[in-house]
Amino acid sequence: MASSSDKLDRRQFVGNGVRIAGAIGLGGFVGFLAGRRGSADDTVWQIDPNKCIACGNCATYCVLDESAAKCVHSYPMCGYCELCTGYFEPDPNDLNSGAENQLCPTGAIVRKFVEEPYHEYSIDEALCIGCAKCVKGCNAFGNGSLYMQVRHDRCLNCNECAIAVACPSQAFVRVPASNPYLLKHKGTGA
Amino acid sequence: MMVVAVSAAAALAVERFPPPDFTDHQLPQTTTPHGRWLGWEYFDMAALAAGLVLASYFALGRRSRKGLVGLATVAMVWLGFWRQGCVCAIGAIQNVSLAVFDPSYTVPLTVIAFFALPLLVTLFFGRTFCAAVCPLGAVQELTLVRPVRVPGWVDQSLGLVPFIYLGAAVLFAATGAGFIICQYDPYVGFFRLSGNAAMITFGICLLVIGLFIGRPYCRYLCPLGAIFGLFSRVSGRHVRIPPDECIQCRLCEDACPYGAIRPPTVPQTPAERARGRRRLGWMLALAPVLVVVGTGLGYTLATPLSLVHREVRLAERMKLEEAGKVEGTIDASDAFRNTGRPARELYTEAIALRERFAFLGGLLGGWVGLVIGMKLVHLSIRRKRDEYSPDPAWCVSCGRCFEYCPSEQQTLIQELPTLEKSGV
Structure with missing residues (x-):
């Protein structure tokens, strides 16, 4: 039957045309996307410490059971206070490392005597849950040297960060993967 | 001592407690562990x-x-x-x-x-x-x-x-x-x-x-x-x-x-075929109507939909707070006030977003109408099949x-x- 095979040929021809047009269209779109991104670096999530209000969402909203956002310390900014408002509860019984005096619920801040009257505070990252209680304390009365950062050895780099969605101050931003931290330095202010 | 410290902090504002100059104490370094090696991306692809x-x-x-x-x-x-x-x-x-x-x-x-x-x-x-x-x-x-x-x-x-x-x-x-x-x-x-x-x-x-x-x-x-x-x-x-x-x-x-x-x-009788054609005609006529209705609906629904955007939500909240219609503040509005940006700026942004939502919401509604219309048309088209x-x-x-x-x-x-x- 000549007519039926003609029909088949025509259908094949149209089909090929549509497929090729589709492939060219898709290629064009990919070209547009590639052109738009240019040679820019891929991005990862990070907390802008100047926008962070230490609300505590980092601890609970991360898709990981133990949040990828943790507290870090800018040592050159720290005042090395004996009464550290990031370390101690308001009105502590005593200025020692007793659990009842500490702000940190997991005891993740290590207090070490340096010289009279200075103490050094460092973070035991394995214990930190990213609740930002110390950050809040340090920002309220101290130099603001304790701050939150997304730790990239833990972060899954979700397509849309779940903490970013819950962040009230829009402090979560996409930063270049080659430079993935927004560190606080001396002189950047409390 | 605490009182003295706090008042000193207020005076200095930026550096409340000047960092000491240690003579023989090495400051620790803040670590910056990197994430996944970027080359893995090419492996994924x-x-x-x-x-x-x-x-x-x-x-x-x-x-x-x-x-x-x-x-x-x-x-x-x-x-x-x-x-x-x-x-x-x-x-x-x-x-x-x-x-x-x-x-x-x-x-x-x-x-x-x-x-x-x-x-x-x-x-x-x-x-x-x-x-x-x-x-x-x-x-x-x-x-x-x-x-x-x-x-x-x-x-x-x-x-x-x-x-x-x-x-x-x-x-x-x-x-x-x-x-x-x-x-x-x-x-x-x-x-x-x-x-x-x-x-x-x-x-x-x-x-x-x-x-x-x-x-x-x-x-x-x-x-x-x-x-x-x-x-x-x-x-x-x-x-x-x-x-x-x-x-x-x-x-x-x-x-x-x-x-x-x-x-x-299975082959159709002429009567069935005629009925099928009539149905297709109706569906083809219905499709544009669905698109128009959908566009209208999408356009009207865009305002509530825009509340999904947090900036719009924040602007709404700020407006209520400023007007004294709600008590207290939330973290988001506090954070915004802390930035020192005027609320007007936020409102302008929210209005621009609303407009974008209205446009895209109309498109979305039209799309939904088109999809339903096309489904009806597609169900009315009979394609001959000789095999499973x-x-x-x-x-x-x-x-x-x-x-x-x-x-x-x-x-x-x-x-x-x-x-x-x-x-x-």
């Missing part, structure tokens, strides 16, 4: 390409269900459990939409690859990506134990949901309101073995439903499946049920758990039907002696 080639080969060349199941398992382990579900072709739709509407957003190379390659393959070979490369598809494929047939009308109606979901996902991604496909991904919690309670519950429900109803996410939710369906319709080399000619034995009729096998058509064949839009090329076909069995038996001789 290469693995995706290899997966697509293999899936197409197993489905179309080898016609091997075993190969497809094996590949699906690997995909589930690699993209699911190892990569934790977060380089995903379905989610890539949102990154691509955001990149189109927001030039400042950098869309990762992997995302472009995960968006384009599966579509390209589907255009030529059908939904082989769904068969064995998508980790979400793999989970559902491997957990389907007792398929139950879904009535045609339910299947067709629920099949509209992915198109609507797709439209909504593009709208919210394009306006920067959020990535809803990622937020409501039911299986990602399963891959990560953690997540919020609501989504885990949803995931478990879907897994249980999936024991009986084949691929509930793929068929009734997956927005990428909707695009694949359109692309697959024109695929040149799609999976066939028989290896060669269909002998119309009807053995494969119940083979498909996804309701994708269409039987051969998979509906390319619904078929995910899983290969379950191959072994039902006696012609396939015949070829397998014929191949058997040669296989034995070659020592396999």
Whole structure:
């Protein structure tokens, strides 16, 4: 039957045309996307410490059971206070490392005597849950040297960060993967 | 002492307690551990390409269900459990939409690859990506134990949901309101073995439903499946049920758990044909009406929809707070006030966003109308079929039907002696 095979040929021809047009269209779109991104670096999530209000969402909203956002310390900014408002509860019984005096619920801040009257505070990252209680304390009365950062050895780099969605101050931003931290330095202010 | 310290802090403002100059104390360094090595991205892309080639080969060349199941398992382990579900072709739709509407957003190379390659393959070979490369598809494929047939009308109606979901996902991604496909991904919690309670519950429900109803996410939710369906319709080399000619034995009729096998058509009487034509005419006339109604509805619904965007939500809240209509403040409004930006700026931004929502909401409504209209038109068009064949839009090329076909069995038996001789 000549007519039926003609029909088949025509259908094949149209089909090929549509497929090729589709492939060219898709290629064009990919070209547009590639052109738009240019040679820019891929991005990862990070907390802008100047926008962070230490609300505590980092601890609970991360898709990981133990949040990828943790507290870090800018040592050159720290005042090395004996009464550290990031370390101690308001009105502590005593200025020692007793659990009842500490702000940190997991005891993740290590207090070490340096010289009279200075103490050094460092973070035991394995214990930190990213609740930002110390950050809040340090920002309220101290130099603001304790701050939150997304730790990239833990972060899954979700397509849309779940903490970013819950962040009230829009402090979560996409930063270049080659430079993935927004560190606080001396002189950047409390 | 505390009082002195605080008043000193107020005076200095920036550096409340000047850092001491230690003579012999080395300050520790803040560590900056890096994430995944960026070169892995290229590995992901290469693995995706290899997966697509293999899936197409197993489905179309080898016609091997075993190969497809094996590949699906690997995909589930690699993209699911190892990569934790977060380089995903379905989610890539949102990154691509955001990149189109927001030039400042950098869309990762992997995302472009995960968006384009599966579509390209589907255009030529059908939904082989769904068969064995998508980790979400793999989970559902491997957990389907007792398929139950879904009535045609339910299947067709629920099949509209992915198109609507797709439209909504593009709208919210394009306006920067959020990535809803990622937020409501039911299986990602399963891959990560953690997540919020609501989504885990949803995931478990879907897994249980999936024991009986084949691929509930793929068929009734997956927005990428909707695009694949359109692309697959024109695929040149799609999976066939028989290896060669269909002998119309009807053995494969119940083979498909996804309701994708269409039987051969029976000739119509002239009266039936006339009725069908009239119906098609009505549906063609109805489609533009649905589009117009949808556009109107979408335009009106855009204002409540815009509340999904946090900036709009914040502006609303700020307005209420300023007017004294609500008591107290929330973290978000406090944070905004702390920035020192005037509230007016926020309101202007929110209004601009509202306008964008109104435009895109109208488009979304029109899209929904168009989808429903086209579905009705499509259901009214009769295409002549001479053999049992998979509906390319619904078929995910899983290969379950191959072994039902006696012609396939015949070829397998014929191949058997040669296989034995070659020592396999």
